[in-house]
Amino acid sequence: MKVITTKENLNQALLPFRNQKSIGFVPTMGALHEGHLVLVSRALVENDCAVVSIFVNPTQFDNEGDLKKYPRTLDKDVTLLKKLQGTVFIFSPEAEHLYNGNVISKHYNFGSIANEMEGKHRKGHFDGVGTVVSILLKTIEPDRAYFGEKDFQQLQIVKKLVEIENLHTKIIGCPIERETSGLAMSSRNKRLTNEQLAQAIIINRTLLEIKANFESRSIPQLNQLAKQRFKESEIELEYFEIADEKTLKTVKQKSKGKIYRAFIAAFAGEVRLIDNMRLGVFNS
Ligand code: AMP
Numbered sequence: 001m002k003v004i005t006t007k008e009n010l011n012q013a014l015l016p017f018r019n020q021k022s023i024g025f026v027p028t029m030g031a032l033h034e035g036h037l038v039l040v041s042r043a044l045v046e047n048d049c050a051v052v053s054i055f056v057n058p059t060q061f062d063n064e065g066d067l068k069k070y071p072r073t074l075d076k077d078v079t080l081l082k083k084l085q086g087t088v089f090i091f092s093p094e095a096e097h098l099y100n101g102n103v104i105s106k107h108y109n110f111g112s113i114a115n116e117m118e119g120k121h122r123k124g125h126f127d128g129v130g131t132v133v134s135i136l137l138k139t140i141e142p143d144r145a146y147f148g149e150k151d152f153q154q155l156q157i158v159k160k161l162v163e164i165e166n167l168h169t170k171i172i173g174c175p176i177e178r179e180t181s182g183l184a185m186s187s188r189n190k191r192l193t194n195e196q197l198a199q200a201i202i203i204n205r206t207l208l209e210i211k212a213n214f215e216s217r218s219i220p221q222l223n224q225l226a227k228q229r230f231k232e233s234e235i236e237l238e239y240f241e242i243a244d245e246k247t248l249k250t251v252k253q254k255s256k257g258k259i260y261r262a263f264i265a266a267f268a269g270e271v272r273l274i275d276n277m278r279l280g281v282f283n284s
Pocket residue numbers: 027028029030035036039146147148149150151174175176177178184185186187
């Protein structure tokens with residue numbers, strides 16, 4: 001399995017799949033884990049081939065240190081992808097090439113879904129995501145593209161991007177893959193010590209506890225409960241929010257019939273982790 005590094009070579013490789021056949025696409029930043037592989041396997045089941053991009057996109061990082069320390073394991077990634085059944089094209093370009101020499105973000109108006117949580121805490125993050133996903137979708141022209149609910153807000157942003165730019169790719173959201181401990185799989189977990197890996201379980205545990213108490217407690221009580229759990233732990237909470245799943249607006253009060261989801265961003269040392277969980281429809 002050869003790693004393709006230019007748009008021209010990728011286009012050439014995809015020619016036989018352009019007309020009667022279908023192309024699935026999974027964008028990643030590499031350091032692949034089982035969560036990524038589930039997305040690629042699904043792309044292979046639902047399409048005649050899958051393109052996996054491995055590209056650590058500089059424009060979506062608001063922190064230079066985080067970008068530098070992001071794990072890069074291309075050889076290992078290739079080995080993992082080779083084990084899958086089906087035709088996989090790995091696309092791993094240089095930033096200058098992918099961005100046509102101008103490695104900066106476009107500015108998007110994604111509306112209110114971009115203003116909360118990750119949008120609030122990582123300035124310019126979604127403009128960077130939008131820019132790179134737009135370039136990749138226009139280059140690859142996939143029939144379907146697969147994104148994890150692990151980055152739930154990003155998934156909604158990408159759906160909006162496709163609408164804004166009138167692209168013809170179907171965006172498919174896939175459930176969060178977790179370690180047996182409950183910790184959401186993430187490339188960033190590779191940077192954690194064993195001790196931090198054990199401590200980080202509090203993120204999933206808190207989401208589960210909030211879900212269990214969702215019907216019976218008010219939003220301020222749930223917020224308080226989540227904050228308390230992190231106070232008792234070594235993991236530093238950046239935010240805990242309960243949001244309307246549709247609008248992603250964080251809420252202070254539950255309304256009947258609406259679907260809610262809880263979101264967490266937290267630090268294990270200097271490693272930033274995110275996770276989220278659907279709480280359900282509020283019925284009472
Ligand atoms: P990343 O390489 O972290 O940018 O992720 C690439 C894609 O894989 C994104 O759509 C992520 O949401 C998805 N992804 C990452 N981790 C998981 C996971 N634990 N479960 C499901 N999807 C994931």
